[in-house]
Amino acid sequence: MVIEDWKQSGIATKFPTYRNSPLVTVHSWQKGKRQDDEAEGLWRIYDGIYDFTEFINKHPGGPFWIKETQGTDITEAFEAHHLTTAPEKMIAKYKVRDAAKPRIYTLTLHEDGFYKTLKKRVSEKLKTVDKSPKRKSDLIHFGILLSTYLFAIASAKYDSLLALVLAGVALCWTVIVSHNYFHRRDNWQMYTFNLGLMNFCSWRISHAMSHHIYPNSYFDLELSMFEPLLCWIPNTHIKSKAMRYVSWVTEPLAYAVAFFIQMGTRIFYSVRHTNIMYWHDLLPLTLPLAMLVGTGGTAPVLLCIRQWLAMTSIASFAFCVIGLNAAHHDPEIYHEGDTNREDRDWGLFQVDTIIDRGDLKWSQFLVLTHFGDHILHHLFPTLDHGLLPALYPILYETLDQFKAKLRECNHIEHMIGQHKQLLRTEPNTRAPGK
Structure with missing residues (x-):
């Protein structure tokens, strides 16, 4: 697939990279998201960049969720999967910097x-x-x-x-x-x-x-x-x-x-x-x-x-x-x-x-x-x-x-x-x- 003018997303400022893949799979979706999300190789929540590397095996929900989202923007997922304010307070110590670019999601x-x-x-x-x-x-x-x-x-x-x-x-x-x-x-x-x-x-x-x-x-x-x-x-x-x-x-x-x-x-x-x-x-x-x-x-x-x-x-x-x-x-x-x-x-x-x-x-x-x-x-x-x-x-x-x-x-x-x-x-x- 070649990106054309009509390829615009109503929820983001760009067309997702994975849809250009010859074989659309879970892996190609992850790979494309890591290219698109402006997460700087770490984890992005709103306009902050977090390093959860040391937290992967400590995550109460299991390591899978943290490990597989590295390099992506997890803002909406973070909000939907945590109903109390405790996680928001807990992650503060893992923030390393503000994101260099705006979120692509609108x-x-x-x-x-x-x-x-x-x-x-x-x-x-x-x-x-x-x-x-x-x-x-x-x-x-x-x-x-x-x-x-x-x-x-x-x-x-x-x-x-x-x-x-x-x-x-x-x-x-x-x-x-x-x-x-x-x-x-x-x-x-x-x-x-x-x-x-x-x-x-x-x-x-x-x-x-x-x-x-x-x-x-x-x-x-x-x-x-x-x-x-x-x-x-x-x-x-x-x-x-x-x-x-x-x-x-x-x-x-x-x-x-x-x-x-x-x-x-x-x-x-x-x-x-x-x-x-x-x-x-x-x-x-x-x-x-x-x-x-x-x-x-x-x-x-x-x-x-x-x-x-x-x-x-x-x-x-x-x-x-x-x-x-x-x-x-x-x-x-x-x-x-x-x-x-x-x-x-x-x-x-x-x-x-x-x-x-x-x-x-x-x-x-x-x-x-x-x-x-x-x-x-x-x-x-x-x-x-x-x-x-x-x-x-x-x-x-x-x-x-x-x-x-x-x-x-x-x-x-x-x-x-x-x-x-x-x-x-x-x-x-x-x-x-x-």
């Missing part, structure tokens, strides 16, 4: 702005919130995880299509619920995300550090990784309207092989460039192994492998049907190229890029397995999904104060809207909130 986090106002209120509310729903989230996750292995074993033992489908759905839900955990400090539940051939380390970058911070923008790696099969940016320079109709045809195939593509891309990049594989990339193999052991060795090895690949494909398809129609793609949702809201508050930007699933709120199980409570999760990703319902009154109050609103629809409406967005080629000229 989103704001003013003390009296929407996000920081909401964050202060949420911090106070959390002191009195019932924490027992966190335990329920843990039980739901464990129950689905156990079901995945039991259905997988049954599918091999009885060569059952029904058990195979149930195993695929359970695997999909396991992966989705595990997403509730990898945003936080290191824990055992985050490893179960890897059962779907993906890797939580990769997703901590592509999802937590990229998509969550810069949704629906050129800096959103999850937006870029689906191109050209699926392209939601309303720009004819990227994909013609005729080709977008082809997306409707290629979409089911892309869904069914998405998990395999993720693993294949990481293996290819590791062989050709820099290794980005981990020991826990082997965890998916525990599924066919469980089939073999669980059937007492009576099921042929090839049958176990076939059932495993089939259930993974089912899980991949279901994951994409749920995930890509969960919140972010509809003609009414902000995408790169659309007119920006006048108030550039980062929290309001999150609100503008999401329409919530209003049909899930009555069930913690459905919220966990279908990416529910999406706006609150984007604003406060380290909180267990079970705690989010208690924060809605504060969210509504703050939205009213800043003349914004929470938009909702059901899954069918999201699916229709997502397909309309695939066809949209003209940017919205009406700013959100107008």
Whole structure:
């Protein structure tokens, strides 16, 4: 890709370098961000440069978050992942100098702005919130995880299509619920995300550090990784309207092989460039192994492998049907190229890029397995999904104060809207909130 005049970002003063890469991956995104962010090889928060080298192994959330963000601007991530003022005071001793150049990102986090106002209120509310729903989230996750292995074993033992489908759905839900955990400090539940051939380390970058911070923008790696099969940016320079109709045809195939593509891309990049594989990339193999052991060795090895690949494909398809129609793609949702809201508050930007699933709120199980409570999760990703319902009154109050609103629809409406967005080629000229 060659940078042209039309390549401008609505949230930054430059076009992200990684989108010029011949192969868009987590590693190319990180490499490009380190070139773009004016962090001077260290860590940037607002207009300060910090050296967290000695803090990497002391970080309460685990060393990964600090190690993998070196050389980048982590302002928004720092604010979203720390709800109290204690971290802000603690990092003062690690500041080495003021940044030489202005931030490239144009989103704001003013003390009296929407996000920081909401964050202060949420911090106070959390002191009195019932924490027992966190335990329920843990039980739901464990129950689905156990079901995945039991259905997988049954599918091999009885060569059952029904058990195979149930195993695929359970695997999909396991992966989705595990997403509730990898945003936080290191824990055992985050490893179960890897059962779907993906890797939580990769997703901590592509999802937590990229998509969550810069949704629906050129800096959103999850937006870029689906191109050209699926392209939601309303720009004819990227994909013609005729080709977008082809997306409707290629979409089911892309869904069914998405998990395999993720693993294949990481293996290819590791062989050709820099290794980005981990020991826990082997965890998916525990599924066919469980089939073999669980059937007492009576099921042929090839049958176990076939059932495993089939259930993974089912899980991949279901994951994409749920995930890509969960919140972010509809003609009414902000995408790169659309007119920006006048108030550039980062929290309001999150609100503008999401329409919530209003049909899930009555069930913690459905919220966990279908990416529910999406706006609150984007604003406060380290909180267990079970705690989010208690924060809605504060969210509504703050939205009213800043003349914004929470938009909702059901899954069918999201699916229709997502397909309309695939066809949209003209940017919205009406700013959100107008």
